[in-house]
Amino acid sequence: MGDLPVRLPVPSCLSDASWLATYFTKAAPFSFLLGDWLTQFFPLPGVAAVVTVLLLVLAWAGFRFLLDAMPTVRHAALWALLPTALLAFLILSPEVPLAVLVGTCLFVWLFAWAFRIPGRLLRYVVVVLLAVLLVPSARSFNSTARMEKPSREREYDYRIHFKADAGRWDTVEKMGRRNPYESLVTAYYYNLSQARAGRLPDGLLKAYQPTWHGLFIPVKPGVEDFKLMASTDALYLAGDYAQAQHSAMLGMTFSPRQRSAAMIRQLADIAFANGDYDTARRYLTMLSKTALYRKWALEGLQLLDTEADRLTVKNDCRDILVQHNDYRTALANIAATASDAKTATDYLLCLDLLDKDLAHFRQDYDALYKGRYDAVGVPVLYQEALLMTFDENTSPAAQLTEYGIVRATLDNCAEFLKGNEKPFRTSYWFYHKYAQPAQ
Amino acid sequence: MKRWLTYSVWILILAACARDGAFREAGTPPMLPDYTDITLPVNIAPLNFELEGADALRLEIEGSRPYRFKAGGAQLRFPMKKWKEMLREEAGNTLQLTLTARFGREYRRYAPFTWTISPDSIDRYLSYRLIEPAYEVWNVLSIEERDLESFKTRLLADNTTVESTCINCHTANRGEGIQTSFMHVRGAKGGTLYSRDGQMRKLNTATDSTAGAAVYGEISADGRYGIFTTADIRPILHSGRFDKLEVFDASSDLILLDFEQGTVTDSPLVKGPAFQETFPCWSADGKTVYFCRAAAHPQPDSTFDMHYDLYSVAFDPATGRLGDTLTLVVDAASRGKSISFPKCSPDGRYILMTVADYGTFPIWHSETDLWLYEIASGALFPLEAVNGKYSDSYHCWSSSGRWICWASKRDDRLYGKPYFAHVGADGTVSKPFVLPQRDPGRYLVTLKSYNIPELYRFPESYDAAYVSRFYTEMEAEKMSYTK
Numbered sequence: 001m002g003d004l005p006v007r008l009p010v011p012s013c014l015s016d017a018s019w020l021a022t023y024f025t026k027a028a029p030f031s032f033l034l035g036d037w038l039t040q041f042f043p044l045p046g047v048a049a050v051v052t053v054l055l056l057v058l059a060w061a062g063f064r065f066l067l068d069a070m071p072t073v074r075h076a077a078l079w080a081l082l083p084t085a086l087l088a089f090l091i092l093s094p095e096v097p098l099a100v101l102v103g104t105c106l107f108v109w110l111f112a113w114a115f116r117i118p119g120r121l122l123r124y125v126v127v128v129l130l131a132v133l134l135v136p137s138a139r140s141f142n143s144t145a146r147m148e149k150p151s152r153e154r155e156y157d158y159r160i161h162f163k164a165d166a167g168r169w170d171t172v173e174k175m176g177r178r179n180p181y182e183s184l185v186t187a188y189y190y191n192l193s194q195a196r197a198g199r200l201p202d203g204l205l206k207a208y209q210p211t212w213h214g215l216f217i218p219v220k221p222g223v224e225d226f227k228l229m230a231s232t233d234a235l236y237l238a239g240d241y242a243q244a245q246h247s248a249m250l251g252m253t254f255s256p257r258q259r260s261a262a263m264i265r266q267l268a269d270i271a272f273a274n275g276d277y278d279t280a281r282r283y284l285t286m287l288s289k290t291a292l293y294r295k296w297a298l299e300g301l302q303l304l305d306t307e308a309d310r311l312t313v314k315n316d317c318r319d320i321l322v323q324h325n326d327y328r329t330a331l332a333n334i335a336a337t338a339s340d341a342k343t344a345t346d347y348l349l350c351l352d353l354l355d356k357d358l359a360h361f362r363q364d365y366d367a368l369y370k371g372r373y374d375a376v377g378v379p380v381l382y383q384e385a386l387l388m389t390f391d392e393n394t395s396p397a398a399q400l401t402e403y404g405i406v407r408a409t410l411d412n413c414a415e416f417l418k419g420n421e422k423p424f425r426t427s428y429w430f431y432h433k434y435a436q437p438a439q
Numbered sequence: 440m441k442r443w444l445t446y447s448v449w450i451l452i453l454a455a456c457a458r459d460g461a462f463r464e465a466g467t468p469p470m471l472p473d474y475t476d477i478t479l480p481v482n483i484a485p486l487n488f489e490l491e492g493a494d495a496l497r498l499e500i501e502g503s504r505p506y507r508f509k510a511g512g513a514q515l516r517f518p519m520k521k522w523k524e525m526l527r528e529e530a531g532n533t534l535q536l537t538l539t540a541r542f543g544r545e546y547r548r549y550a551p552f553t554w555t556i557s558p559d560s561i562d563r564y565l566s567y568r569l570i571e572p573a574y575e576v577w578n579v580l581s582i583e584e585r586d587l588e589s590f591k592t593r594l595l596a597d598n599t600t601v602e603s604t605c606i607n608c609h610t611a612n613r614g615e616g617i618q619t620s621f622m623h624v625r626g627a628k629g630g631t632l633y634s635r636d637g638q639m640r641k642l643n644t645a646t647d648s649t650a651g652a653a654v655y656g657e658i659s660a661d662g663r664y665g666i667f668t669t670a671d672i673r674p675i676l677h678s679g680r681f682d683k684l685e686v687f688d689a690s691s692d693l694i695l696l697d698f699e700q701g702t703v704t705d706s707p708l709v710k711g712p713a714f715q716e717t718f719p720c721w722s723a724d725g726k727t728v729y730f731c732r733a734a735a736h737p738q739p740d741s742t743f744d745m746h747y748d749l750y751s752v753a754f755d756p757a758t759g760r761l762g763d764t765l766t767l768v769v770d771a772a773s774r775g776k777s778i779s780f781p782k783c784s785p786d787g788r789y790i791l792m793t794v795a796d797y798g799t800f801p802i803w804h805s806e807t808d809l810w811l812y813e814i815a816s817g818a819l820f821p822l823e824a825v826n827g828k829y830s831d832s833y834h835c836w837s838s839s840g841r842w843i844c845w846a847s848k849r850d851d852r853l854y855g856k857p858y859f860a861h862v863g864a865d866g867t868v869s870k871p872f873v874l875p876q877r878d879p880g881r882y883l884v885t886l887k888s889y890n891i892p893e894l895y896r897f898p899e900s901y902d903a904a905y906v907s908r909f910y911t912e913m914e915a916e917k918m919s920y921t922k
Contacts, residue, residue, distance in 0.1 A: 021878075242678045252886065253571045253579075259886060274680040278828070282851035285883055319679025321739040333678055 028103050035099030040261060040292050045166075052091060055101045060084040062108035069115035107134055153181035160189045161230055165262070169193045179208045185230060187214030191350075195237055200346040201379035204354075205426045211435060212354040215347060218325045219247050225254045232266050236273070238347045239338055240330045241315045242322065245270045261290050268300065275313035277304055314340065327351060328360070335368040345369055353385050356432055362389040374404055383409040384428035461545045468538045468549035471879060475552035478861040478869035480561040480842060481530045482588050485517035486554075486872070489879040493540040500554075501535040503528060514879055519589070530558040555869070557861050559841035563587055564898055565857060565874070566595060566609045567846075568890040572683075572853050582609050582622065584899055590877040595622070595899055600907035602626050611895035612658040613723070613785050613838055618897050619662030623653070624906065630915035633698055635662050637900040642696075643915035646703050650692050650710075657720045658698075664759065665696040666719040666728050672800075675739050681852070686800035687738045687745065691715045693730060697759050702921045706761040708752060717747070717799055718780050723787030727751050728761065729768065731778050731799070743797050746772035749781055749790070749812070769812060769819055777801070780832060781812075785840040789813055789866070793832045794821070802832045805852060809834055809845060813866065825860045825871045828852075837894045844892045847871070856882055857892040 023029040042048040063080035067073045091101050114130055117123040156175070163171045176190020187207065191214050194203035208214075217223070217231035229251035235244035248270060252263035264283050271280035281304055287297035303311070317338040322330045331348035335341045345368050352361035365382065378386070383405045390399045400410065416424045424430050467475055470488040479486065490496060493513045500506040506525050508517060533555045539548045565587055570580040582596040596606045604626030611620040619635040630641040631653055644653040649669055656667030670691035674684055692710035694703050709716045712735055719730040731747035738745065749769035753762030771778045771794065779801050781792040790812040795801035808826040812819045825831065827849025834845035841862055846855035857874040874889070876882070901909075 240678070241680075242676045242683070245683065246676055249571065264886075276681060276852060278851045279853050282853065282883075286886075289884065313680065315680045317678055319677055319682070321675045321685055321742055322678050324676055330678055 028099060031099040031103030031106060032097070035097055035102045037291075038102070039098045040290065051098075052101070055098075055105060056084055056088055056091075058105045059087055059101065059108060062105055062112055066108055066112035066115060069112060110134070153183050156181055157183055157185040158226070160186050161226070164189050164192065164233070169196060173203075177207045182208050182210070184210045184213050184217070185227060188217055188230065188234065191215055192234055192237060195234070195343055195346065198342070199379075200343075200350055201381040204350055204381055205428065205431055209354055209431070209435070212351050215351055215354065216325075216327050219243075219250055220325065225251065228254055229260065229263060232263075234347070236266070236270065238331060238344045239314065239317070239334050239341065240327075240344070241270050241273050243324060243327075243330055246324050261287065261293055265293055265296070268297075272300075272311065273314040275311070275315070277308050277311075280304065317341075332364065332368070335364070341368075342373055345373065349382065353381065353428060353431075354435075356435070358385065358389050358432075361385055370403070377406075378404045380409060381428050384413070385432075387413050388429070388432070463545070463547055465547040465549045467552065468540075470538070472873040472875075472882070474554070474872055476870055477553075477872045478555040478557050479526075479872065480587075480859075480861070481526050481556055481558055482560040482563065483526070484587060484589050484875050485519060485522040486875045487514065487516045487877060487879045489514045490538070490540050493542055495541040497539045499537045499539075500525070501537075502532050516877065516879075526556055529556045532556055557841070559839060559861065561587055561842045561859065562837045562839075562894040562896050564895050565844065565892055566895070566899075567857055567892045568607060568609070569887040570890050571886055572855075572888045579603075580606060581903070582606055585874070586898075587874075590875075594903035595901065596624065596906045597903040600903055601910040602628070604629055608655065608891060610657060610893055612660055612662050613721075613836065614660035615838070616661050618895060619658050620895065620899065621656075621658060621665065622906075624910055626910075628910050628915075632906065632909065634900060635698075639901055639905070639909060640698075641909060641913050641915045642698075642701075643917045644694070644696060644703060646918065646920040648920040649694050649703055649705060650690060653694060653696065655718050659721050659725050659756070660723075661725070661756075663697065663699050664725075664754075664756070665698060666721060666730075666754075667694050667696060668692070668717045668719065669694055670717060673738075675742075681805050682803055683853075684803045685739070685742055685798060686803070687742050688715055688717060688799055689738060690735070691717045691799075693717075693719050693728075695754075695759070695761060696918065700759075700921075701916060701918050703918045704759070704921050706752070706763075708763065708765055709761065715745075715747075715799070716750075720781050720783055720790075721754075722751075722783050723785055725756055726754055728754050729781045729783065729790060731781065732765075733772070733777070733799070745798050746775070746777045747779065747799055748772055749778045749792065778810075780834065782834060782836060784836050784862075785838055788815065788840075789862075791834055791836065791843060793834070802830055802846070802848075802855070805829045807832050809843075811866070811868075822860075822868050824868045825858070827858075830855075831858075833891050835893050838896055842894070843868070844894050846889055846892055847873075848888075850882075853888070854882075854885070855888045855890055857889050 020033065023033045026032070038051050060080050063083050064076045067076035067079055073079060087101060087104055090096055110130055111127065114123065114126045117126055160172055160175045163175065172189050173193040176186055176193060179186045179190065187210055190207045191200060191204065194200045216234050217227050219228060219231055228247065232244050232247040232251060235247060245267065248263045248266040252260050264287055268280050268283035268287065271283060281301065284297045284300040287293040288301065317334045320333050328348070328351065331344050331351065334344040335348055338344065348364055349361060349369060352364055365386065386403050387405060387409065390396065412424060412427065413429065416427065416429045421430060468490060470490055472488060474486045474488055490513055495512070496510040496515045498508045498515060508515060510516065533553050535551050535553060537548065537551045539546060563586060565585045566582055568580060568582050580598050581594055583592045584595050585592045595609060598604055598606050601624055604624060606622065606624050609620060609622040611618055617636050622632045624630065624632060630643050633640045633642055645651055651669040651671065653665065653667035654670045654672070656665055658665050668691050671689040672686060673689055674686050677683060677685055690712065692705065693716045694705050696703055709730070714732050715735050716730050716732050719728050721728060729749060729751045732750045733745050733747040736744060748767060748771050751766045751768050769778060775796065776794050777797050777799070779793045779795065779799060781790050783790050792810055792812065793801050793807050794810045795804040795807040798804070801807035807830040809822045809831045810819060811822055827847050829848040829852045831845055831847045831849070834843055836843055842859055843862055844857055844859050847858045848855050858871040860871040861869040
């Protein structure tokens, strides 16, 4: 079963009546409430597997108990395995909420109890009553549960997402390098691991790259809510807090019941980065009522109460208007006007390169990187790309010196041009020659 | 029995000791929401409030007679019957309130504050749109109707029942005539839902001769005419720290709808590419249309330079024609400001509007404030008493003109809440208060923004289920263009 089932966490504000009351406006409130409450702990190691197995055992016991109540059924324990197996298959799909499993347990145990009521009339009345009450609730699961075939790729994506969420970036890097399903999300998290370590250009082509789609996940109608939520991380790291907030807000809007605690936490982080402390306080207050983020939120609130004046505002770029998903314009603005813009600059240059847009790369490199970040050496990726942009009418030696191209890169280029490409599969020249647009 | 008695005695002794806790005077109570020193309508629902961390609350009210309310926790929820009696008996009076709270063994008595019970009742119903402040995308949104005399709400529209399309702008006419309202439902089967006297129509307001369907607008007091914008609305993000979203019109014109004749008309004065016209509203007598107007510039490149002034044009209700001259009412551009959402008071004396630094859609601008324009004197001034730290916008008048309601993001910059303030006969405006909720902590946990609050006198004759059926089953009436 591996790390399955993994699900996007949703919060339950245990201490707030208004919040809980919203569950009672829809069908199957207890199932969804308990299901959501349990799901919020799924990112913690082992919790998902333990909770799911326990619920399946409970469901099996319920089915057995129910079948035992029927005098004609023999080997009830074995027969009970059938619906339990079906349930297990159903719950493997990440799109099926845990509430389905919780609801089934409640449903089965209530019926099992009803079938054991002494007195035929009373028994029939209770069974019919339960059917009238519970069947509409069961039907409501249809509208929330989109059953999908279990996908190993999705499983891998979810695992890397939760490793990243837990801060296990070494594992993320290793999983990203493997990327066995050539997944966009895995490539995205791999790039994130590299960017966090300040080596995005160094590691970029050492793993699968679905062209520039591995750098940012575009936010648009029809994007799965999981990808929508993941899209925030790279934007935040690059310092594009406007688009990060946009993504986080949409991630929350399209999450189950529009209340993803992970997204609220992202929004609080973004508010801190913007120095927008009233907004941060709003989100922290909400998170302080959740079980998973309570401690973090209370620390944040204390910080706001005692040290708000001394907090660092990360977002100091010029205010311009930018279309969402227009990463070039946003990154160029951050790279040009923000005080801490190394990551944004690397993302911009890598975006140009993965998009095979050498003209923009050279323009951005000259304007934003050269003279600011190249004192300690130029990443090999940039050197390789720069060689492709050199002016044929200008002295090669002068350009090599000006752009800090080392001898080894020049030799490798000569070798590649001779047709000996195999040793340079991770070079930009190889990428530029063979990479095809991602499907 | 003996043991039980011993325990009981000890419990009583401990309880008595607890009552002897430290007692101290404190300043203004940090109650949530802030209901200190406000004017409230005689028919408003109980102003339940919360004092964070308190273990018990006691509120003593001095009016024509004393009232006392107690709560065994951090929230004080007034009993409905006693609350209504108090407001009825104290109409026109100013009450002195003293709040005492117990925190563990410590008692705090806060500085007294006042409630002035205005005999001017407020329109009983308020509609608002509940939506995540999620920029240009909606997932789940609804329009609710709230009975302001209680906590009852009901759904007027729910986009999950109309193919998840956008629903907006529930707006009612002003005045004493038959209540008439409209609401736009977008999507393939959508249209403008026009409701009058219990009858609903679905109208297709787009014609080949106008720029598009009706967007922002108002219905005349008699319900016959509607003045609307047709706008090509586009959202775009800010990259800076505080403003999140800019919404601009690539183009916008005005159109006039005659609901009786089923026609759409316009005027060369309020259409064309040279200027952008938007947010029209009727004067109290229905003989003037006020609207915002700016010279058109290419956007988004020039969005920061877009400044909308307030203009007016005459309207003849007998012929249904707009006049042939425009009048500049407020020159906002010369002040480096931009006007949106003008709304005329029912007594014809004032125009309430939002003023921002630039642009046409100020709800995301932190600097957006409510300003009042006195028509007779031409005086224009910000409503200092009501404007909050962040955006105050989407306002409306009550039918009596004695109350205003608007969406304020004063607490957290992001989530709008309906606030009310009293407007005196002399134009003075009281300190605002937020829409009371049964659970006063509700605003702290909701992820929905209260958007476009609208006051009206009678409950709408339809609900979300009716709108859903109407959306699905009813063909929209096509309105025709007439010159």
